[in-house]
Amino acid sequence: MSELTLAGALTDALATALDKDQRVLVIGEDVGQTGGVFRITDGLIDRFGDQRVIDTPVAESGIVGAAFGMAVAGLRPVAEIQFMGFSYPAYDQILSHVARIRNRSQHRFSAPMVIRMPCGGGFGAAEHHSESTEAIYAHIPGLKVVIPATPYDAKGLLLAAIDSPDPVIFLEPIRLYRLVREEVPEGYYTVEIGKARIEAEGTDVSIITWGAMTHEVREAVEQLAVDGISAEMIDLRTLRPLDEDTIIESVQKTGRAVVVQEAPKTAGFGAEIAALIGERALYSLQAPVERVAGWDTTIPLKKAEHRYMPTTGAIVAAARRTLDA
Amino acid sequence: MRNILDLEGRLVGEAPIDIDTTRRLYRALVETRAYDKKGTTLQRQGRLATYAPLLGQEAAQVGSAAALDPHDWMVATYRDAGAMWMQGYPWEVLLLSRSGDERGGRPPVHVDVLPPSITVGAHMIHAVGISWAEKLQGTDRIAITYFGDGATSEGDFHEAMNFAGVFKTPTVFLCQNNGYAISMPRERQTASDTIAQKADAYGMVGEQVDGNDLFAVYASTKEAVDRARAGEGATLIEAVTYRVGPHTTNDDPGRYRDPEEERMALDRDPIERVRRYLEHEGAWDTDWEESVQAKASTTIERAVELAESLSPPSPEDIFGAVYEEMSPDLRRQFEQVES
Ligand SMILES: Cc1ncc(C[n+]2csc(CCOP(=O)(O)OP(=O)(O)O)c2C)c(N)n1
Numbered sequence: 001m002s003e004l005t006l007a008g009a010l011t012d013a014l015a016t017a018l019d020k021d022q023r024v025l026v027i028g029e030d031v032g033q034t035g036g037v038f039r040i041t042d043g044l045i046d047r048f049g050d051q052r053v054i055d056t057p058v059a060e061s062g063i064v065g066a067a068f069g070m071a072v073a074g075l076r077p078v079a080e081i082q083f084m085g086f087s088y089p090a091y092d093q094i095l096s097h098v099a100r101i102r103n104r105s106q107h108r109f110s111a112p113m114v115i116r117m118p119c120g121g122g123f124g125a126a127e128h129h130s131e132s133t134e135a136i137y138a139h140i141p142g143l144k145v146v147i148p149a150t151p152y153d154a155k156g157l158l159l160a161a162i163d164s165p166d167p168v169i170f171l172e173p174i175r176l177y178r179l180v181r182e183e184v185p186e187g188y189y190t191v192e193i194g195k196a197r198i199e200a201e202g203t204d205v206s207i208i209t210w211g212a213m214t215h216e217v218r219e220a221v222e223q224l225a226v227d228g229i230s231a232e233m234i235d236l237r238t239l240r241p242l243d244e245d246t247i248i249e250s251v252q253k254t255g256r257a258v259v260v261q262e263a264p265k266t267a268g269f270g271a272e273i274a275a276l277i278g279e280r281a282l283y284s285l286q287a288p289v290e291r292v293a294g295w296d297t298t299i300p301l302k303k304a305e306h307r308y309m310p311t312t313g314a315i316v317a318a319a320r321r322t323l324d325a
Numbered sequence: 326m327r328n329i330l331d332l333e334g335r336l337v338g339e340a341p342i343d344i345d346t347t348r349r350l351y352r353a354l355v356e357t358r359a360y361d362k363k364g365t366t367l368q369r370q371g372r373l374a375t376y377a378p379l380l381g382q383e384a385a386q387v388g389s390a391a392a393l394d395p396h397d398w399m400v401a402t403y404r405d406a407g408a409m410w411m412q413g414y415p416w417e418v419l420l421l422s423r424s425g426d427e428r429g430g431r432p433p434v435h436v437d438v439l440p441p442s443i444t445v446g447a448h449m450i451h452a453v454g455i456s457w458a459e460k461l462q463g464t465d466r467i468a469i470t471y472f473g474d475g476a477t478s479e480g481d482f483h484e485a486m487n488f489a490g491v492f493k494t495p496t497v498f499l500c501q502n503n504g505y506a507i508s509m510p511r512e513r514q515t516a517s518d519t520i521a522q523k524a525d526a527y528g529m530v531g532e533q534v535d536g537n538d539l540f541a542v543y544a545s546t547k548e549a550v551d552r553a554r555a556g557e558g559a560t561l562i563e564a565v566t567y568r569v570g571p572h573t574t575n576d577d578p579g580r581y582r583d584p585e586e587e588r589m590a591l592d593r594d595p596i597e598r599v600r601r602y603l604e605h606e607g608a609w610d611t612d613w614e615e616s617v618q619a620k621a622s623t624t625i626e627r628a629v630e631l632a633e634s635l636s637p638p639s640p641e642d643i644f645g646a647v648y649e650e651m652s653p654d655l656r657r658q659f660e661q662v663e664s
């Protein structure tokens with residue numbers, strides 16, 4: 001065991017995978033000597049060489065398209081996109097090819113690959129560096145979409161993603177990269193993709209979230225407890241495939257649900273969760289489902305960013321509304 | 326522009342293959358044309374979805390694919406049935422792919438030819454990644470990718486060429502410049518004199534060849550394949566040809582080009598040129614021609630029967646191929662289709 005940040009756990013996962021499986025390689029912009037802009041690939045080129053830790057030209061579509069070809073030809077590429085906001089040049093490759101090859105070849109070819117990208121805001125970054133567009137990936141059949149919120153999960157999920165026979169969009173909440181340290185086992189282990197995690201058990205209200213918002217939800221659960229409200233906190237960890245049963249069982253138990261996302265509200269992934277609860281647990285509900293989300297604006301730059309980010313207070317208030325209903 | 330066989334079927338350079346091989350490739354040209362004619366006919370009868378004829382491009386496809394090893398990779402498009410078949414993709418599977426059936430994207434296990442790309446331009450980088458993976462794994466397998474003149478305008482063409490140049494991947498870029506991208510003439514795609522010259526900008530070899538000259542296409546591709554296998558990197562070949570038919574069976578070329586142009590293309594027919602060559606060499610007669618034609622049409626008829634004997638894909642085929650294993654949320658939907 002060692003105490004690692006989420007960022008450190010990701011580096012550890014990559015090193016573990018590179019060490020374990022000769023087919024694994026890392027490919028992206030500045031992933032070599034620099035170790036990536038967030039240093040997630042730090043030190044890997046020295047250990048594994050420049051044939052397995054590959055610096056590329058600045059070309060996201062090229063990175064994903066080439067990684068796709070490598071995956072088809074039997075390798076297990078882990079592609080890094082520098083920021084989620086720069087993944088869109090590769091969106092066509094992801095949607096039209098990476099996600100579809102298994103279907104369009106009826107299992108004859110597949111693309112076992114991981115596309116890592118840092119996501120989310122809250123740290124006053126430059127324009128395009130604070131995106132939460134997970135819904136545009138979660139919408140695509142053929143992709144798995146994973147977003148860890150703890151160092152332990154980050155390592156286990158990344159190793160599971162690299163092992164996945166199907167492509168995985170691996171989202172890394174920037175705000176959590178170095179927020180806390182946690183005991184992370186050494187060596188190889190996986191966390192199953194498609195399984196949510198109940199971080200806190202509760203009986204009065206279910207709060208469902210993912211990624212960096214786990215931080216605010218955790219605080220909200222503590223504040224609610226002070227007032228004797230028992231909130232259950234679910235960290236989805238995987239958006240596709242969605243662990244529907246964990247959500248539904250929780251809501252059937254508590255009768256109330258708050259969905260929390262950093263992304264803009266409209267057509268966000270939270271809407272999918274709310275709709276799912278409507279379909280499968282409507283008669284258990286004692287109050288309307290609440291959504292706490294970013295506004296339907298472009299995420300503001302540094303000076304006004306705090307006006308956008310969902311707050312602990314907003315989550316507490318939403319949970320209270322479900323109890324007052 | 327590289328040329329070996331002139332319009333009369335006379336050698337103006339050195340023949341890169343012997344007479345037996347030429348006769349074999351002549352059969353392949355004829356069979357490809359038989360498939361293509363059948364494709365158009367079947368579409369008119371409502372038995373295929375849209376069909377994109379390759380009429381006039383047979384030598385560009387057969388000649389280039391003939392230069393490959395059987396285990397080489399191929400990443401091609403909706404118009405490249407001739408090349409794909411040469412590399413082992415069966416006619417019946419190609420027909421399936423054009424009939425609106427996902428199983429048309431599944432060649433036999435030993436055939437490493439990807440399903441035909443429908444998106445223009447996005448697939449070239451896949452050949453780069455594939456051949457790069459082979460290089461990293463230390464095999465001698467290369468990848469060839471086919472695309473049109475229109476595809477060279479897509480941004481992904483640049484990224485593919487650039488990666489191939491930087492990483493010296495064993496890739497052959499085979500552009501069939503057939504003069505058109507649907508209705509847009511080649512001049513609307515690029516202001517450069519040739520497509521081949523774009524190779525310069527990426528630090529790779531580029532060559533323009535007469536795409537209706539089987540020998541020139543073969544020779545040029547063979548050199549590119551040998552270079553790739555020897556670790557000398559990628560090549561861009563521009564095979565200048567002509568799309569004699571419409572873009573697809575939905576298209577009406579009368580709206581954008583002079584029919585006279587199509588008539589002139591008949592003089593450049595790639596198959597007739599090889600036939601004349603074989604005749605000059607005393608390796609062609611009408612009896613043989615009849616047997617070649619008969620064999621081609623029986624083969625294609627048989628492929629049509631095979632393709633049409635399959636019942637449509639089941640919901641299991643569709644839901645079962647989204648992921649390796651159906652996820653629980655997807656299974657819930659699948660059960661709704663079933664019930
Ligand atoms: C990305 C993309 N844009 C547009 C289309 C529609 N489309 C299909 S074929 C074609 C023209 C392609 O021309 P070219 O690359 O010269 O190939 P050809 O059809 O002549 O073989 C277009 C625009 C497409 N399939 N994909």
Ligand SMILES: [Mg+2]
Nearest residue numbers: 473474505506
């Ligand atoms: Mg064209």
